[in-house]
Amino acid sequence: MVTIKDTCRICGQSNLYDFFDLGSMPPANTLISQHTFNMKEPEFPLAVTVCLPCGFMQLKHVVNPNILFRYYQYMSSASSPYVDHFRKLTGLLIKECSLVKGSLVIDIGSNDGSLLKAFIKCDMKAIGIDPAQNLARQANMDGIETICNYFTPQVAKSIVIKDGPAKLVTATNVFAHVDNLKNLIEAIDIVLDSDGTFVAQFSYLGDIILSNAFDTIYHEHLSYFSIESLTRLFAKSPLELISAEKIPIHGGSLRILVKKRGGRKNLATKLSSQLTEEKALRLHEKETYRQFAIRAQAVKKKLINLLVSLAKDKKFVVGLGAPAKGITLINFAKLTDNYIRFIVDSTPAKHSHFTPRSRIPIVPERVLRESPPDYAVIFAWNFAEEIMRKTNFIKKNGGKYIIPIPNVKII
Numbered sequence: 497m498v499t500i501k502d503t504c505r506i507c508g509q510s511n512l513y514d515f516f517d518l519g520s521m522p523p524a525n526t527l528i529s530q531h532t533f534n535m536k537e538p539e540f541p542l543a544v545t546v547c548l549p550c551g552f553m554q555l556k557h558v559v560n561p562n563i564l565f566r567y568y569q570y571m572s573s574a575s576s577p578y579v580d581h582f583r584k585l586t587g588l589l590i591k592e593c594s595l596v597k598g599s600l601v602i603d604i605g606s607n608d609g610s611l612l613k614a615f616i617k618c619d620m621k622a623i624g625i626d627p628a629q630n631l632a633r634q635a636n637m638d639g640i641e642t643i644c645n646y647f648t649p650q651v652a653k654s655i656v657i658k659d660g661p662a663k664l665v666t667a668t669n670v671f672a673h674v675d676n677l678k679n680l681i682e683a684i685d686i687v688l689d690s691d692g693t694f695v696a697q698f699s700y701l702g703d704i705i706l707s708n709a710f711d712t713i714y715h716e717h718l719s720y721f722s723i724e725s726l727t728r729l730f731a732k733s734p735l736e737l738i739s740a741e742k743i744p745i746h747g748g749s750l751r752i753l754v755k756k757r758g759g760r761k762n763l764a765t766k767l768s769s770q771l772t773e774e775k776a777l778r779l780h781e782k783e784t785y786r787q788f789a790i791r792a793q794a795v796k797k798k799l800i801n802l803l804v805s806l807a808k809d810k811k812f813v814v815g816l817g818a819p820a821k822g823i824t825l826i827n828f829a830k831l832t833d834n835y836i837r838f839i840v841d842s843t844p845a846k847h848s849h850f851t852p853r854s855r856i857p858i859v860p861e862r863v864l865r866e867s868p869p870d871y872a873v874i875f876a877w878n879f880a881e882e883i884m885r886k887t888n889f890i891k892k893n894g895g896k897y898i899i900p901i902p903n904v905k906i907i
């Protein structure tokens with residue numbers, strides 16, 4: 497069920513700095529149904545460690561991916577700003593990678609096919625790969641060819657035989673979820689055309705540290721990359737890291753562009769300036785991480801104190817968004833429905849479910865209009881603007897928002 501990872505996933509050394517233990521937790525995206533409400537769900541250790549020379553943070557334990565990903569309730573299409581982000585990303589990559597109509601685009605961890613739908617609208621040939629049976633079934637029903645599996649060298653070879661090599665391979669919030677990166681990079685190298693491009697997006701360690709985003713630490717997120725760590729990872733691989741651009745999505749991410757070594761490159765590498773900028777974050781120093789853990793505990797304490805005082809004053813408090821990060825925060829702070837009456841979420845698959853361990857009910861957005869709250873904690877703080885726009889009736893009713901990250905703020 498769970499294995500210990502006591503060497504750096506990038507360089508293999510075992511002298512790691514253990515600095516933050518969130519305790520034993522249930523997987524954040526494994527929501528509880530009415531049928532399993534009275535059952536005890538599995539919990540696993542959740543702690544992070546750092547390889548200081550690589551500037552790379554990783555979980556100390558690896559939960560069997562079949563527990564996390566074979567049935568998956570998070571759907572990209574439930575967040576309209578994310579769908580919009582995919583539309584813009586599609587246009588950008590078609591231009592940047594000089595794709596022509598019919599070019600093969602493969603999306604690793606394609607979820608419900610939201611990104612590939614945008615490429616299909618631009619006349620690309622698209623293949624998705626996702627291990628979640630519920631998502632792959634739905635995506636195939638929606639006309640997105642989706643292979644229900646993990647992306648392995650074997651799957652890569654079968655795609656090349658059937659469809660030929662890909663001009664573009666994407667992986668949005670997947671690269672950090674994979675334990676065996678060597679295997680993943682080998683599969684990408686197999687499936688990528690000689691002038692093809694691999695583009696991945698994932699949370700950036702620098703932004704996690706700067707924005708106290710400790711709630712993005714959960715079992716799915718095995719790796720937390722700095723740009724330095726990525727240069728080390730790809731230096732030992734058949735692929736070449738061309739750029740690592742900081743983008744705002746999901747509270748601060750990196751978008752990396754990778755090409756085959758020796759292949760034609762029409763993309764200038766911008767890495768040196770990006771690496772220089774990163775030095776200011778001091779990601780190779782223990783103190784950076786020690787302070788991060790202290791700030792995380794302070795945010796947790798401040799949130800608990802606020803919610804306890806609101807409960808004492810009989811205030812009606814709800815949650816907005818039931819993201820994996822929000823469930824991590826709720827369970828790290830040991831919150832229950834004594835403090836958060838219910839959580840509203842735009843994902844139909846999450847409705848009539850409860851948060852793991854804390855058992856807070858997740859309800860459709862319409863419930864909010866029926867009973868506007870005194871306070872609403874925006875757990876999906878990375879979409880706070882959109883969520884406050886959609887729920888502005890809360891303010892009109894005299895209600896207030898609480899944004900927990902980077903610091904507990906009432907607006």
Ligand code: DWN
Nearest residue numbers: 570574575669716817818819820821841842876879883
């Ligand atoms: O890496 C991952 C990230 C990128 O996405 C995956 N491990 C799973 C998931 O993590 P997350 O659940 O923390 O991601 P989000 O995209 O921040 O989740 C947003 C949640 O908020 C979704 O459940 C949808 C919901 N939502 C909502 O209720 N109303 C979102 C919007 C925009 C809204 O208006």
